[in-house]
Amino acid sequence: MNRLAAWLGVALLAVLVFWWLAPVLAPFVVAAVMAYVLNPLVHKLVRVTGGRLPHLLAVVLVECVALFALLGLVLLLVPIFMREIPMLQQQIPVLLDKLDATLQPLMAQMGVSVSLDLTELKTQLMDYLSDNREDWWDPLMSSLKMGGNAALALAGFVVLVPVALFYLLKDWAGLMDAVTHLVPPAWRPVFDRFMADCDTVLGEYLRGQLLVMLCLAVYYAVGLRLFGLELAIPIGIFTGLAVFVPYLGFGLGLVLALLAGLLQLASSQALLMVAVVFGLGQLIESFVLTPRLVGERIGLHPLAVILALMAFGQLLGFVGVLIALPASAVLLVALRRLRQQYLSSALYQKSGTDSTEEGADQA
Structure with missing residues (x-):
């Protein structure tokens, strides 16, 4: 009992350190x-x-x-940015004029009669997007000073x-x-079997996740292309492969597709394209692909997959989302072993025997 309490204390300390760092x-x-x-x-x-x-x-x-x-x-x-930046230079004044024309009637209906002067905003945006800027160094340095910690964190991550x-x-x-040498010799056989099971489950998870990424890359590329988006293939492939990082890849792909759609298509058609393709894609990923190709391979129920992503993300943020399913797979292996030990334990066997004897006495 004391040994079990000690190991539980070590595990709890490791979890707390991991959460803190x-x-x-x-x-x-x-x-x-x-x-x-x-x-x-x-x-x-x-x-x-x-x-x-x-x-x-x-x-x-x-x-x-x-x-x-x-x-x-x-x-x-x-290619997305190479194509969209020149289009932004052409379309920003038109988009801002449309925004002004749309907002003014809405504000008039609410009793607010204000004319939006977007001239200065258009001038600044066009200035930043211009290829001939000569004073780009000052705003760049100012941005680096404001976001210095984020820039250093990103650089440290890349290195x-x-x-x-x-x-x-x-x-x-x-x-x-x-x-392995840290494990007591008496526990080594159990530890080796546990690690072998974990390795099998994690291998299934990685293969399932790869299938999800490939399916989504094809889906987004085809779906965006059906709406006539010229950058459908690079945006679709990037979005599908980037879903390995939950939420972040999907969000970035959605923003890129929306921006490309607004520049090429009518605003209503662009919004419809994003709503249909990405809304349906998120449903397919969350309720079909990930539960079927990942959850079933590692033995997790679809609800358990969703719960794992939410719980680990809440506890550990980005790192938690990244390791949610692999960690859940390892926990699943541990729970299966605990269940087997419980079913074969004297406590369970004795309880079953007592229930049988009590039923016989009553009869």
């Missing part, structure tokens, strides 16, 4: 998730080459391929993730051995 641990958590995914590829690359390829070189190759793939995902945004990923991939086997 969640913002700092974000790049390391991302690197750990990537290392878990990429480590089998490193070993497979070494095995395919018959051991002629050094492990360190295999780590570098796999990490470079992974980082270039992520860079390619980011570069999907380049720390590749560095942490390299060391985790290089020393993965040693780290796993170090963790």
Whole structure:
């Protein structure tokens, strides 16, 4: 009993430390998730080459391929911005005039007779979007001063993730051995079986999540294209692949599609396109794809998937959303084992025996 209380205390302390350091641990958590995914590829690359390829070189190759793939995902945004910035220069005055013409009648109906002067706003926006600005350095530095902490955090994230990923991939086997040696020898068989079950469940989760991303990339690209959006393919692919980060990828894709739609289509058609494609896409993802392709693979009920995302997001913010389903999968394995132990325990067996004997006595 004392040993169990000690282990529960250690687990509680670890959870509290993790919750307290969640913002700092974000790049390391991302690197750990990537290392878990990429480590089998490193070993497979070494095995395919018959051991002629050094492990360190295999780590570098796999990490470079992974980082270039992520860079390619980011570069999907380049044609979007290259196309939309010149269109913004042309359409902003028209959009602001339409906004003025729409707001004035609404304000008049509410008894407010105010004429909106958007000339200065149009001038400033066009000035910022101009390719010939000569004084761009001052506002840039001012923006960096205002958002310095966010910029430093982003820069630290971009630098720390590749560095942490390299060391985790290089020393993965040693780290796993170090963790295993901390487990008491008497518990080692149970621990090994538990970790094997967790590895199986997490593998199913990653494969299911990949299927969700591919399905959504095709859906958003086709859906936006059916509405006639010229940038449907890059925006759709980016949105589908970026849903690996819940909410953030969906929100960014929605904003890009809305902006592109307002610049190319009529405002009513753009709003209808976003409402239909992204509204239906969110329903399909939340209630069909993720529960079926991810939840069923790891044994989580659809309601449990939604609850896990909300609960971990509330507790740990962005990091919690990122690890919600993998952590829930591990907890599910633990709960299954606890249930098996309870069903085979003397407490459960004795209670069942007592109930049977009591029924026989009454008969």
